[in-house]
Each structure stands twice: as C-alpha cells, then as structure tokens.
Amino acid sequence: MILISIEKAQSKIYSSPMAKNLFELGVGNTGEIKNISGDSILVGRLFELGFKSGATVKVVHKSIFGDPIIVDVEFSRVALRKAEAVCVEL
Amino acid sequence: MKGLDVKIVLIGSPNSGKTTLFNWLTGHKSKTVNYPGSTVEYSTGRLLNSYSLDASITDTPGLYSLVSKSPEEEITLQVIQGQTSLGVPQSLVLVADGTQLARHLFLLKSLKKAKIPVVVAMTMSDLLKNSQVSYDLKALEEKLGVPIVTIDGRLGGGVKELVEVLRKFENATEPSGEGVTELKLSQWSPQEIESEIRALSQLVESCMKTSPVEAQQRIQNRTAMWDRVLLHPLMGIVLFFGIMTALFTSIFWMASPFMDFIDEGFGSMAELVSAHVTGLLGDFLANGIVASFGAVLVFIPQIFILSFGIQILEDSGYLARAATLIDKPFSWFGLNGKSFVPLLSAHACAVPAMMAVRNIPSRKERWLTLFIIPLMTCSARLPVYALLLTFLFKDKPAWWAGLALATLYFGGLLIGALVSLIASRWIQAKDKSFFALELPLYRAPRLSHAIVTSFKRTLSYAVRAGPIIFFLALIIWAGTTFPAYDIENKTERLEKSYAAQMGQFLEPVMKPMGADWRVGVGLISAFAAREVFVSSMAVVFSVAEEDESKLTDSLLNKMSTATNSDGAPLFTVASVIGIIVYFMIALQCMATTGTAFKESRSWKFATLQTVLFNIFGYLSAVAAFHGLRLFGIS
Numbered sequence: 202m203i204l205i206s207i208e209k210a211q212s213k214i215y216s217s218p219m220a221k222n223l224f225e226l227g228v229g230n231t232g233e234i235k236n237i238s239g240d241s242i243l244v245g246r247l248f249e250l251g252f253k254s255g256a257t258v259k260v261v262h263k264s265i266f267g268d269p270i271i272v273d274v275e276f277s278r279v280a281l282r283k284a285e286a287v288c289v290e291l
Numbered sequence: 292m293k294g295l296d297v298k299i300v301l302i303g304s305p306n307s308g309k310t311t312l313f314n315w316l317t318g319h320k321s322k323t324v325n326y327p328g329s330t331v332e333y334s335t336g337r338l339l340n341s342y343s344l345d346a347s348i349t350d351t352p353g354l355y356s357l358v359s360k361s362p363e364e365e366i367t368l369q370v371i372q373g374q375t376s377l378g379v380p381q382s383l384v385l386v387a388d389g390t391q392l393a394r395h396l397f398l399l400k401s402l403k404k405a406k407i408p409v410v411v412a413m414t415m416s417d418l419l420k421n422s423q424v425s426y427d428l429k430a431l432e433e434k435l436g437v438p439i440v441t442i443d444g445r446l447g448g449g450v451k452e453l454v455e456v457l458r459k460f461e462n463a464t465e466p467s468g469e470g471v472t473e474l475k476l477s478q479w480s481p482q483e484i485e486s487e488i489r490a491l492s493q494l495v496e497s498c499m500k501t502s503p504v505e506a507q508q509r510i511q512n513r514t515a516m517w518d519r520v521l522l523h524p525l526m527g528i529v530l531f532f533g534i535m536t537a538l539f540t541s542i543f544w545m546a547s548p549f550m551d552f553i554d555e556g557f558g559s560m561a562e563l564v565s566a567h568v569t570g571l572l573g574d575f576l577a578n579g580i581v582a583s584f585g586a587v588l589v590f591i592p593q594i595f596i597l598s599f600g601i602q603i604l605e606d607s608g609y610l611a612r613a614a615t616l617i618d619k620p621f622s623w624f625g626l627n628g629k630s631f632v633p634l635l636s637a638h639a640c641a642v643p644a645m646m647a648v649r650n651i652p653s654r655k656e657r658w659l660t661l662f663i664i665p666l667m668t669c670s671a672r673l674p675v676y677a678l679l680l681t682f683l684f685k686d687k688p689a690w691w692a693g694l695a696l697a698t699l700y701f702g703g704l705l706i707g708a709l710v711s712l713i714a715s716r717w718i719q720a721k722d723k724s725f726f727a728l729e730l731p732l733y734r735a736p737r738l739s740h741a742i743v744t745s746f747k748r749t750l751s752y753a754v755r756a757g758p759i760i761f762f763l764a765l766i767i768w769a770g771t772t773f774p775a776y777d778i779e780n781k782t783e784r785l786e787k788s789y790a791a792q793m794g795q796f797l798e799p800v801m802k803p804m805g806a807d808w809r810v811g812v813g814l815i816s817a818f819a820a821r822e823v824f825v826s827s828m829a830v831v832f833s834v835a836e837e838d839e840s841k842l843t844d845s846l847l848n849k850m851s852t853a854t855n856s857d858g859a860p861l862f863t864v865a866s867v868i869g870i871i872v873y874f875m876i877a878l879q880c881m882a883t884t885g886t887a888f889k890e891s892r893s894w895k896f897a898t899l900q901t902v903l904f905n906i907f908g909y910l911s912a913v914a915a916f917h918g919l920r921l922f923g924i925s
Contacts, residue, residue, distance in 0.1 A: 237481075244481045246727050249355035251394050253485050253492075261515070265524040266619035269628075269726060275492070276391050276507050278514065278730040280615040282622075285727050 223258060223272065224286035231259045232291040234274075239288035251275035252289055297346035297461050298378055299338070300370055302402065303386030304395045305353035306731040308414035310334075311444040311740065312386055313350045316342075316454075319743050321350075333366075335377075342454045344461070349377055355394070356484075357401050371405050382408045382460040384453070389413045389441065390510045390732065392426075393492040399435065400487065408460040409437050412453055416441040418732065422509035424501045431498040445737070514608070514732045521612055531616050534609070535635070538600045542593050542639060542670075549592035557585030571776055579768040582826075583761045589822075590640055593670045594752050597639040598745035601632065606736035611728055618726055624708045625715025627651050628726055630660040634707070637667035638700075641883040643752050645890045655720040661890055662714055662900060663707040665878040668700045671821040675874050678825050679867050682847055702875055767816045767823065771830065785830055790815060804873065804912040805866030807855060814870075817879045824874075863925050869916035877908030 220226040223234075234254050237244055251274045252258070261278070262271035268283045281289075299316075303309040313321070313334060321336030334350040351370055352363035366375075373379030383402055387395035392413065402409050419425060432439050438456050442449040496503045521527055565577040604610045610632060618628025629651045637644035644664050651657040676699060680692040767790070775787035785791055793815060794801075794808035801811045809831045816827040825846075832849040853861040878884065878901045888897035919925070 237485075240723055241481060243723070243725055243727070245356070245484060246725065248481065248484050248488055249394065249397065250727060250729055251391075253489055255489075262518060262522040263524065264522075264616060264619060265528055268619050269615055269728075271518070271522060271615065271730065273507075273511065275393070276510060277394065278511065278518070278732075280611070280618075280628075280726065280728045280730055282618065282726045285725065 220291055222287045222291055223260070223281070223289035224270065224283050226258070226260050226291065228260050228263050228270075231257060233257055234289055234291060236290040237288055238290065243285060243288060247285070247288065250279050251277045252279075258289065258291075297344065297381045297457070299346050299348045299382050299384060299457060300380040301348065301350050301384045301386055302367065302371075302398060303351075303353060303412075304355050304388070304391070304398070306729065307353065307386045307388045307391075307395055308442070308444045309350065309353060309386040310744075311737075312384075312412055312414060312442055312450070312453075313348065314740065314743070315442075315444070315447050315450045316348050321348075333370075338454070342451070344454060344458050346381075346457070347377075349380070354398075356397050371402070371407070380407055382410065382457050384410055384412050384457075385437075386412045386414060389415045389419045389426075390422075390424075393488070393495040396435070396491050396495070397488060399437065403436070410453065410456045410460070411435070411437055411439045412442050412449075413439055414442045414444055416443045416449065417445050418510065418734075422506070422512070424499070424506040424509060426495075427498045427500060431495070434494050434498065510732070514730075517733045518612070518730075521609065522615070527612075527616055531613060534604070534613075538597070538604075538635075539638065541600065542597050546592040546596050550589055553589050553591070554585065557581055557588070561585075571772075574772065574776075575768070578772075579765050583765060583768070583819075588753070590670055591749055591753065593639045594643060595745055595749045597636060598643070598748045599741055601636060602741040602744050603736045606734065606741060608731040608733045611730045614728060615726075615730065622724075624711040625656070625659050626711055627653065627656040627660075627724060628728070630656060633660050633664060634667060637664045637669060639670050640752060641665050641667070641669050641880065642886045643748060645883070645886045646751075648890060653720070653722055653724045655715070655718050655722070656724055658718060658891065658896070659711050659714055661887060661896075663711050665880070665883050665887075665900065665904060666703050666707040666710060666876065668703040668875075669821075669880075671880065672699075672874055674822040674825045675817075676871065678828070678846070679871050679874075682850055682862060683864060683867055685847065699871070699875060706876060767819050767827070771812075771816070771827070782831075785812075800909075803916070804869040804909065805863065805916045806870065807861060809853075809861075810870065814873070814879070817874075818881055820882075821874065821879055865916050865919040865925050868919060869912040872915045873908045873912035875908070876904055876911055878904040 220230070220232060223232070226232050234252060234256050236254055237247055237252055256274055259273045260270055261273050264270070269280045270283075270286055271278060271280050272286070273279075301309055301313055313336070316338055317336030318339045321334045333352065336348050338344055338346040338348055349370065351367045354363055354367060357364050357368060369375050370377060371380065371383070383405070385396070385399055385402060396411070399409065399411070413426075428439055428441070440449050440453040440456060442453065499506060501509070521530060561577040561581040564581055565573045567573070568576055601610070604613070614628035614631050616628075617631050621628055621630055630648075632650070633644045633647040635644075636647055641664050644667070645661055648657050648661050648664075651660055676696060680695050684691040684695065770790040770793070771785055771788050773789060775784050778784040778787070790812050791808065794811035797811040797815075798808045801807055801814075806814075809828075812831050813824045813828045817824040828850075829846050832846060832853060850862045851860070855861050884897050884901045887900055888894055891897060
C-alpha cells in the first residue's frame with residue numbers, strides 16, 4: 202500500500218497537468234490511465250498489451266517524426282501511433 | 292490408440308518463447324505446414340525419444356487472446372476444438388513469458404473451458420533470475436488451478452518437468468473438446484475483458500515476491516538502456532540505416548562466393564553430362580534439367596543469409612523497433628511499419644517476402660505491401676543489371692556502374708512508394724489501420740535457433756518456388772530447342788525454334804522500345820527467372836565460349852556489334868536503358884505470381900498485378916527510349 206501511494210505521488214509530480222491523453226503527456230512524464238475509449242478492436246488490443254484504467258503509464262521515447270511514441274505500461278513497452286495514444290485518457 | 296499418440300498443442304502470445312520451447316521438445320525436428328484450407332502455417336513434430344512419451348506436438352500461431360477475429364485465432368480455435376485433421380488435443384500447454392505473466396495468462400480462462408488438461412509453461416526464467424524477480428509458484432498454481440512449470444529457454448531447464456506433467460495428463464480422463472464452443476470471446480464487452488485482465492494482474496502481483504514496481508524496473512533495466520540509444524530520435528535513425536546497410540552488404544558480399552560455387556558447380560555438371568550423353572537426351576539433361584536446377588539453387592545463399600540476418604534482428608528484439616522507427620514515413624504511402632520486414636526480404640526474393648506479409652494487421656496495408664513487393668530489386672535482377680550496366684559503362688571507372696546500381700535500388704523503392712501512394716487511394720479500407728506494437732525485451736539471439744529457422748525458411752522457398760521455376764525452365768529449354776533440334780549449330784537451331792517464332796511475332800511490340808526479336812526471346816525466357824535473360828542472350832547472340840568467365844566479355848562484344856535490320860546498332864544507350872527500366876518495373880516472375888495468388892487468395896489480384904506491372908514496365912521502357920532520343924541520347 203505504501204509503495205502504491207508513493208507511485209501515485211510520483212505520477213502527480215511528473216505528469217503534465219494539461220495532458221488529457223497519453224499522446225499529450227510528453228517524453229519523460231508519467232500519468233495514470235482514467236479511461237480507454239475508441240474503436241472496439243483497438244481498445245481490445247490495448248487491453249491485451251497491458252493498458253487498463255488505473256495503470257501507470259510513462260512516455261519513454263518519441264520517434265523523430267513525433268509519432269509513434271514509446272510507452273511503458275505495467276511490464277511491457279509498447280509503440281503507439283498518435284491515433285492510438287489519444288484513445289488512452291489520463 | 293490411447294497412450295500411443297498423445298496430441299500436445301502449444302498455445303501462447305507472440306514473443307512468449309513458444310518456438311524455443313517447441314524446439315526443445317521436438318529437437319528441431321519438425322515440419323512447417325499450412326493448416327488445411329488456410330494460409331496460416333504451423334509446425335508439427337514428435338516429442339524427442341529421450342522423453343519416452345510417444346506424442347505429437349503442434350505449434351499454433353502466436354496470439355494474445357481469442358478476442359480478435361483474425362484467421363490465426365479461428366485456426367487456433369479449430370485446433371483446440373479438434374476440428375482439424377489433427378484431431379482432439381490431449382493436453383494444452385499455455386506458454387507464458389514470466390516477465391509478462393498477467394497479460395500472457397489471459398488465454399488461460401478461455402482454454403480452461405475446453406475441458407482439456409492445461410499446463411502453464413512459464414518461460415524466460417533466466418531473465419527473471421537475472422533481474423532477481425521471483426514468484427510464489429505454489430500460491431500461483433493454487434489460485435490459477437493449473438500446474439505451472441518454469442522453463443529456461445537458453446539451457447532447456449524445466450523441459451523434463453513439463454514432460455512429466457504431460458505424462459500425468461495422459462492418464463487423465465479422455466478429453467472431449469466439449470465446452471469449447473464457449474471459448475469464443477468475441478461476445479465479450481471491453482469492460483469484461485478489462486476486468487478479467489485486472490483480476491489476473493492483481494492475482495499475479497499478489498504472488499510476486501518482489502514489489503511489482505521494483506520488479507518492472509529490474510526487468511526493463513537493460514532494455515531501457517539499449518533503447519536510449521537505438522530509439523534515440525537522431526541516433527536511432529542513423530543506427531537503423533547503419534544496420535540495414537550492413538545487412539544488405541552482407542547479403543551480397545557473403546553470398547557471392549557461395550553463389551559462384553553453385554553456379555560453377557552446375558556449369559561443370561552440365562558440361563560433364565553433355566560430354567557423356569550425346570544427342571537430344573544429353574542436351575535435355577544438361578541444358579534442361581541441370582541448368583534449371585542451377586537456376587533454382589543459385590539464390591539459396593542470398594535467401595539464407597537474409598533470413599538469418601532478419602532472424603537475428605527479430606530474436607534480439609530490434610525488428611519491432613525498426614518497424615516503429617519507419618512507421619511514420621511508411622504511413623505517408625499508405626503502408627504500415629510492419630510492412631518493413633516483407634519489403635526488406637523482397638530484396639532477396641519476392642516469394643518469401645510475400646509469405647511474410649501475414650503479420651500486417653490491416654487488410655488494406657497487407658494488400659498494398661503484397662502489391663509493391665515485386666517492384667523491389669530482387670537478387671534475380673542483379674545478373675541482368677550487371678550485364679547491362681557493364682555494357683553502358685564499359686569505358687568508365689567502376690564506380691559509375693556501382694552508382695547506377697544504387698540508383699536502380701533506390702528507383703525500385705521510389706516506384707514502389709509511388710505505386711502504393713496511388714493504389715492506396717483506390718483501395719477501400721474495410722478495417723482501420725493499427726500499429727500498437729509490443730516492443731519485446733532485448734535478448735542475446737541464439738545462433739542455433741537462427742540457423743535452423745533460416746534453413747527451414749530457405750528450404751520452404753526451394754520447395755515452393757522450385758517446381759515452378761524448374762517447370763518453366765524446361766518449357767523454355769523446349770521452346771528454344773524444338774522443332775529444329777537436330778541442327779548442331781546453336782544459333783541456327785535457336786533461329787528456327789518456337790521461341791524465335793514467338794519473338795518474331797512480338798517484334799512489332801519490341802520495336803518501340805528499341806529492341807528486336809532477339810531481345811524479345813530474352814525477355815520471354817526471363818519469365819522463368821529473370822537472370823535467365825543473360826544466358827538466353829548468350830545463346831541468341833551465339834556466344835560459343837567455353838570459358839565461363841569470358842562469357843560476359845564476349846557477349847558484351849557481340850552486343851556492341853549487333854545491328855538492327857536497317858544496319859543501325861541494336862544496343863544503344865537509349866535501348867539498353869529502356870531494357871533496364873523494363874526489368875525494374877515488370878513482374879516477370881511466375882513464382883511471384885503464384886505466391887501472390889496464394890497469399891491474396893485472389894486470381895484477380897495476382898493477374899492484375901502481373902499484367903499491370905508488365906504494361907507499366909513496357910510503357911516506361913518505351914518512354915525512356917524515346918525520351919532519351921529526344922534529348923539527343925541515342
């Protein structure tokens with residue numbers, strides 16, 4: 202329980218207050234997933250990759266073109282296009 | 292029959308280490324076959340004798356869940372349900388990566404419904420050990436209700452224990468496969484999926500002896516370090532091009548001695564045959580059978596080296612990163628980052644490249660990739676380019692031809708991109724384009740696995756493309772030999788042959804691109820395999836040179852003195868560039884057309900592709916020829 206609360210506190214420190222979704226979060230920032238919405242096949246796929254509400258996500262890299270972004274979620278590292286990252290609400 | 296043929300089916304997510312486990316169980320002795328009536332491939336083999344359990348093992352395509360409606364999912368369902376010719380499985384092995392346990396166990400709930408005994412094989416135990424992450428396995432087994440065996444894919448630890456569990460299953464109740472109909476999760480709402488995953492994730496974390504946050508950091512530590520370099524916005528791109536350049540250079544440099552060896556080997560074998568067997572039979576054996584075998588086998592080294600390189604990149608975890616880096620630029624042309632690997636393999640041979648298209652999720656992107664694959668510069672074009680570029684630049688320093696060759700490679704890519712861009716406007720997208728790609732942890736690739744896999748892939752090329760190339764080569768031998776087979780002089784025989792008659796018939800078509808019937812014969816014969824162009828040109832222009840290495844030289848001489856019917860030189864800068872342009876674009880390979888049909892499962896697609904690229908290639912050749920003449924280059 203202590204660890205979880207520390208983690209949450211950290212996420213508050215680093216996350217950009219303006220970010221509404223994962224794409225806006227920016228490299229190096231951490232956030233907590235509030236909701237995942239969009240095309241049902243995509244949402245199912247995001248679940249399979251480890252995205253779920255309440256989980257902590259961190260944007261670790263961004264391609265030179267700004268898209269896709271590379272995200273750490275749970276125990277996995279995932280590359281997401283902009284269109285996919287905006288489905289992850291923070 | 293019970294106890295004699297225990298059917299074991301391996302199921303698991305991509306990157307779960309399923310193939311590695313399969314290889315440990317079968318000792319690499321397996322065959323890759325298509326599921327009946329489907330393009331989905333699977334491997335099947337027998338459990339090694341040393342385990343003293345007579346069982347067949349079937350691998351299934353890697354999938355995260357049975358939620359999406361992909362062909363792979365359908366097939367896996369059918370296998371579990373016992374609807375394929377494989378029969379009802381006796382036991383299921385769910386292969387789950389120990390570092391991704393919660394996600395990889397998602398399949399378990401559906402599998403348990405099948406009322407077939409399930410065992411979880413937890414792989415990557417070496418990685419867990421190195422990261423000092425461990426589970427309370429007893430508690431985990433209790434909570435999941437299935438036995439768990441930890442597997443070390445590098446050393447094979449735990450495989451024996453897994454077989455023991457399977458042996459116990461053998462004595463359990465006869466599996467019926469009933470209840471499997473409920474397996475289908477398509478009806479699940481996203482909320483249900485999410486809550487299921489959440490429950491699993493809590494369950495797994497509660498059995499973890501390390502705190503989850505710390506475990507995550509330890510497991511990803513090394514990968515994060517590598518990614519800081521390999522996914523760096525600038526450095527990542529530079530390294531990407533560096534790695535790809537290294538891969539390509541190795542295809543040509545490393546393969547060429549082997550290719551020369553095969554080429555010379557078959558050359559001397561043909562000579563040996565014609566020296567001992569006289570007459571038509573000797574000619575058939577030497578120039579028909581032996582030469583066509585050579586045509587099939589000469590590309591084996593290149594295909595092997597390219598598959599090996601791709602396998603090493605794949606196993607190390609880099610290929611997923613490469614696809615990520617290239618995804619954005621590819622999307623401008625209607626493609627997906629996942630199109631990268633097929634297009635990369637297409638530079639060796641279009642046939643295995645087309646087989647790699649299956650991993651692209653969106654149908655539209657899959658078709659676009661399949662469509663432009665033949666435009667990539669495959670290795671069969673190299674001998675042709677080598678001949679024609681040497682002709683163009685024979686008085687120039689060597690780097691002129693090298694630069695021109697690089698331009699041709701780039702040209703193939705550029706035309707492919709443009710065709711894809713135009714075609715993407717025409718094809719209606721029935722499904723959305725997704726990328727969402729898991730980037731696996733970096734691992735040191737295992738050499739033996741890469742060698743065995745690329746060997747199997749090369750073999751599958753030979754088996755698939757071989758008979759078609761062989762058959763067509765025989766037809767061309769017959770076409771260039773008959774009906775005047777009894778004439779000793781090769782040139783005279785050819786002039787009277789069916790191929791020449793067809794070439795002369797085609798002369799009006801050849802004229803606009805500055806060529807004559809002799810080039811026409813070369814182009815027709817190139818439909819067996821593009822490089823056959825060079826050898827038929829040699830026959831057409833009557834190059835009777837015993838020494839192989841001088842063959843090109845004398846062909847070049849003949850080419851520079853060859854004239855049209857009106858006495859003007861036949862091979863000019865403009866006409867040779869015309870032929871090169873045709874080779875760049877035209878789909879002259881029957882094996883490719885056959886594979887395009889198999890992969891698209893549409894004759895319309897395969898025919899359209901072949902006809903369109905030939906017309907496009909021809910028109911471009913004509914345009915290049917006349918365009919150059921307009922600018923005073925004849």
